[in-house]
Amino acid sequence: MRFQFELVLADSLYGESKVNFVNILGQLNLPYLLAIRSNHALWLPQGQEVIQEPWQKFERTFSNGTTEGRYLTEVIYGRRQRKQYWLLTTDPEILPHNSTSFVMVCALAIKLTVIGDRYGFRTWIEYGLKQAKDTLGWADFRMTDDAQIEKW
Secondary structure (H helix, E strand, O other), rough: OOOOOOEEEEOOHHHOOHHHHHHHHOOOOOOEEEEEOOOOOOOOOOOOOOOEEEEEEEEOOOOOOOOOEEEEEEEEEOOOOEEEEEEOOOOOOOOOOEEEEEEEEEEEOHHHHHHHHHHHHHHHHHHHHHHHHHOOOOOOOOOHHHHHHHHH
């Protein structure tokens, strides 16, 4: 249908779905920013290690125009690859559970300064999809094709 996607955003359900979702994004050469679980792991070749870059402060801009100071750091597994891993948080000392996100980014054109803001759009997308599913009567169904929904 010739859609052109600037960036695919998704939560950890999709970010951890390497077998299908992440691989298809790669095959389609689509840029993405996906949440991953905090215990996400990778196998590294012998002699390579995990490196965490210094924390960098950035201003997170919300949809209403207000801003808030946040922090991000890149976590490099072995050697820097096309796929990058980042931590986003409100407090780099304690990493609060409700305001810390682990993300996987594969988007060459995305600038470091906008990773936090772009990831924040995910909340609005989820909210918008929830409203649309409620309106369509699909709120009670997950991972169900339309034939099964119609059956019910």
